[in-house]
Amino acid sequence: xKKTENSNTEKSLSRRSFLKGTAASAGAVLxxxxxxxxxxxxxxxxxxxxxxxxxxxxxxxxxxxAKVKEDLGFTLEMTALDSDSVTQRAATQxxxxxxxxIEYWICKKVWGSGxxxxxxxxxxxxxxxxxxxxxxxxxxxxxxxxxxxxxxxVGFTEGANGTTFADNETGWMTLIPTIYNADTLGIRxxxxxxxxxxxxxxxxxEFKGKASILDISSIGIMDAAMVxxxxxxVTYGDKGNMTKExxxxxxxxxxxxxxxxxxRAFWKSFDESVNLMxxxxxVIQSMWSPAITAVRSKGIPCVYQxxxxxxxxxxxxxxxxxxxxxxxxxxxxxxxxxYLDGWVGGFLMRQGYYSAVPETSKNYMSEDEWGFxxxxxxxxxxxxxxxxxxxxxxxxVRDGGSFYDRMGAVACxxxxxxxxxxxxxxxxxFIAA
Amino acid sequence: MDPExxxxxxxxxxxxxSIMKTGKSEVVAKAAQKLSWFLxxxxxxxxxxxxxxxxxxxxxxxxxxxxxxxxxxxxxxxNYHYVFTSHVTLATYLKTLxxxxxxxxxxxTIGFTVAYFLAFHVRSLKWQIAxxxxxxxxxxxxxxxxxxxxxxxxxxxxxxxxxxxxxxxxEAPLEWLLFSDFAVVLAFVHLYALFMVVPIFNTMMRxxxxxxxxxxxxxxSGFQILTNIIIPLTKPGIMxxxxxxxTLVMGDFITVRFMSGGQSASVGRIISNEIALLQxxxxxxxxxxxxxxxxFMVAIMxxxxxxxxxx
Numbered sequence: 001x002k003k004t005e006n007s008n009t010e011k012s013l014s015r016r017s018f019l020k021g022t023a024a025s026a027g028a029v030l031x032x033x034x035x036x037x038x039x040x041x042x043x044x045x046x047x048x049x050x051x052x053x054x055x056x057x058x059x060x061x062x063x064x065x066a067k068v069k070e071d072l073g074f075t076l077e078m079t080a081l082d083s084d085s086v087t088q089r090a091a092t093q094x095x096x097x098x099x100x101x102i103e104y105w106i107c108k109k110v111w112g113s114g115x116x117x118x119x120x121x122x123x124x125x126x127x128x129x130x131x132x133x134x135x136x137x138x139x140x141x142x143x144x145x146x147x148x149x150x151x152x153x154v155g156f157t158e159g160a161n162g163t164t165f166a167d168n169e170t171g172w173m174t175l176i177p178t179i180y181n182a183d184t185l186g187i188r189x190x191x192x193x194x195x196x197x198x199x200x201x202x203x204x205x206e207f208k209g210k211a212s213i214l215d216i217s218s219i220g221i222m223d224a225a226m227v228x229x230x231x232x233x234v235t236y237g238d239k240g241n242m243t244k245e246x247x248x249x250x251x252x253x254x255x256x257x258x259x260x261x262x263x264r265a266f267w268k269s270f271d272e273s274v275n276l277m278x279x280x281x282x283v284i285q286s287m288w289s290p291a292i293t294a295v296r297s298k299g300i301p302c303v304y305q306x307x308x309x310x311x312x313x314x315x316x317x318x319x320x321x322x323x324x325x326x327x328x329x330x331x332x333x334x335x336x337x338x339y340l341d342g343w344v345g346g347f348l349m350r351q352g353y354y355s356a357v358p359e360t361s362k363n364y365m366s367e368d369e370w371g372f373x374x375x376x377x378x379x380x381x382x383x384x385x386x387x388x389x390x391x392x393x394x395x396x397v398r399d400g401g402s403f404y405d406r407m408g409a410v411a412c413x414x415x416x417x418x419x420x421x422x423x424x425x426x427x428x429x430f431i432a433a
Numbered sequence: 434m435d436p437e438x439x440x441x442x443x444x445x446x447x448x449x450x451s452i453m454k455t456g457k458s459e460v461v462a463k464a465a466q467k468l469s470w471f472l473x474x475x476x477x478x479x480x481x482x483x484x485x486x487x488x489x490x491x492x493x494x495x496x497x498x499x500x501x502x503x504x505x506x507x508x509x510x511x512n513y514h515y516v517f518t519s520h521v522t523l524a525t526y527l528k529t530l531x532x533x534x535x536x537x538x539x540x541x542t543i544g545f546t547v548a549y550f551l552a553f554h555v556r557s558l559k560w561q562i563a564x565x566x567x568x569x570x571x572x573x574x575x576x577x578x579x580x581x582x583x584x585x586x587x588x589x590x591x592x593x594x595x596x597x598x599x600x601x602x603x604e605a606p607l608e609w610l611l612f613s614d615f616a617v618v619l620a621f622v623h624l625y626a627l628f629m630v631v632p633i634f635n636t637m638m639r640x641x642x643x644x645x646x647x648x649x650x651x652x653x654s655g656f657q658i659l660t661n662i663i664i665p666l667t668k669p670g671i672m673x674x675x676x677x678x679x680t681l682v683m684g685d686f687i688t689v690r691f692m693s694g695g696q697s698a699s700v701g702r703i704i705s706n707e708i709a710l711l712q713x714x715x716x717x718x719x720x721x722x723x724x725x726x727x728x729f730m731v732a733i734m735x736x737x738x739x740x741x742x743x744x
Contacts, residue, residue, distance in 0.1 A: 084709035084710065087711065088711055091501075091503065092711070112500075112503075113502040212694075215695045258696070263696060264694060265612045265693075265695055265696060266694060266695030267694075268690075279589070279591075280590050281612070428521065428706055428707075429521045431698055431706075432521045432524055432698030
């Protein structure tokens with residue numbers, strides 16, 4: 001601990017002295033009368049900038065850092081952590097990062113700490129092209145806004161120093177949306193052998209000892225709620241903001257199932273979910289899209305089963321540390337603009353995620369890839385992921401279909417509730433039961 | 434303060450009174466006393482900074498309040514109130530105690546047997562050392578790796594089940610091998626048996642062989658020698674090993690999580706969950722309670738045996 005603190009202070013010290021140097025050289029340029037030199041000075045100095053980004057494993061990819069170095073010239077240091085650690089770091093160690101790659105529900109939790117600064121949307125080139133989900137909350141003008149912490153509800157703040165969330169597009173964004181997806185249950189069709197259509201199947205006694213749910217309370221409770229609602233056991237006012245009574249009812253149903261031996265295990269990290277599924281310990285469980293592809297790339301059949309009640313969705317974005325200023329802040333904006341420019345979007349979409357600005361990503365995908373991943377069309381040739389592994393053979397169709405089919409059927413978003421403290425306790429009791 | 438320092442201080446006082454009777458070297462004694470305090474100082478400082486201070490901090494924070502992203506000074510009893518009123522607390526403590534008792538039992542049985550074999554059956558010192566080192570080799574790899582390697586072995590389609598199915602001993606895979614209390618205890622015993630072997634072996638090696646010969650000459654049977662001589666004399670070793678095993682199991686969170694597939698809770702897991710969710714004050718309160726329970730357990734154990742003899 002001590003060591004990290006030291007290295008942090010060292011870093012910020014060197015940054016401060018570096019900024020002084022920049023100011024001095026800028027001053028020198030001005031003094032010598034070469035006023036036009038300003039952008040050039042920045043363009044040169046930006047190469048010395050290092051931005052420290054942390055986030056969940058999904059988008060903290062070394063390929064992105066390498067491409068940043070190539071395209072923009074500055075260094076991006078990446079740290080991948082699990083959701084809980086990400087929240088912890090954003091809330092408690094503001095000096096340890098420059099850019100936070102976090103989910104919207106995490107943003108709702110940590111925005112109040114003041115460790116992040118709002119972003120001026122007029123500096124975001126592709127702002128107008130960002131999909132409606134993140135601005136008005138509506139994917140298409142006819143869309144119904146899903147329950148839970150929908151990104152647009154925590155996506156805007158009052159101004160540069162806003163501490164509360166705004167309910168309209170104020171021009172100041174908390175996070176710039178980058179990545180999102182619609183989650184559902186993953187199944188092993190070969191071991192189940194019949195169609196699965198509803199969330200209720202997770203608690204079907206047929207799969208006793210072969211089901212699993214994720215042990216991250218704020219996400220797990222939503223999956224649990226989808227199941228209870230589908231069973232008709234509990235009716236929710238808002239699954240994303242349950243009352244104590246609704247939480248009690250939900251957890252009672254799940255505790256009963258747990259005691260009856262319904263679950264084989266609970267998982268907390270991506271790899272665990274892949275192993276559970278691939279080894280056949282579990283045949284139906286909450287899962288994330290790339291985990292499905294990871295199982296499939298081992299040659300094991302696994303389906304991301306669309307269910308009639310709809311999807312549980314999540315979204316992530318980039319937030320700027322409140323400590324960023326000057327040259328580094330400029331670099332961060334440049335990075336974010338680059339992020340939305342399409343290369344990263346294409347990179348993420350070829351793994352099964354969605355980009356916040358799909359139309360720019362299209363430029364970085366082949367027609368067949370775009371057709372398969374975004375439009376839900378049949379693949380004409382083999383579909384490979386950005387790392388060159390074959391994900392799908394020709395003729396395959398994406399589980400759930402097109403972007404509009406999938407993102408249009410979102411029933412709720414990952415959420416933080418008003419009764420969060422109570423919910424966490426109940427969740428812990430469920431795990432301990 | 435370290436018990437050893439504490440008792441050497443007492444011993445010193447006793448010596449001093451005997452010196453003072455001679456009345457001569459009082460000045461020398463005072464200088465020696467100063468020197469002894471000086472020599473103790475580094476240890477006192479280290480313990481103060483790295484043990485007392487963190488514990489005091491945890492104690493203080495356990496009365497603080499918290500929200501989603503922060504915790505702040507307050508003086509509330511909510512955290513303790515929850516610990517003592519939630520039925521989860523009792524359930525997890527019972528579960529943790531169950532793991533502890535089972536693990537302790539198997540570790541003592543295995544540890545005593547292995548140590549007995551090494552100390553009394555292996556005759557040459559060279560072989561004793563060689564076999565002892567052999568016991569420690571698995572401990573050169575990480576705890577986590579040794580633990581996780583059980584998962585593919587015990588799984589539904591794992592090696593154990595495949596072999597049993599192949600041999601026709603069972604007809605369907607045994608579900609309780611993995612992600613069960615059995616798996617947790619198995620991993621604990623695997624991880625911590627050596628902590629029992631080492632101190633027991635150590636005390637056994639100190640037993641005067643002539644005692645055993647005398648007992649033999651006096652007509653004691655092998656079993657009588659074991660129960661009347663070896664077990665009483667190895668008690669301190671057993672106790673030291675037990676303290677290791679019990680404190681390690683009581684505080685564990687990762688083994689329970691992995692081997693039970695996240696289905697069982699231990700006190701350590703509850704604390705780690707609370708830390709992960711930024712509920713530091715709640716975690717601190719839980720930690721204080723756990724610490725008290727463990728200290729209480731160790732204190733009882735120390736009542737039975739004077740381990741200072743071994744130090």
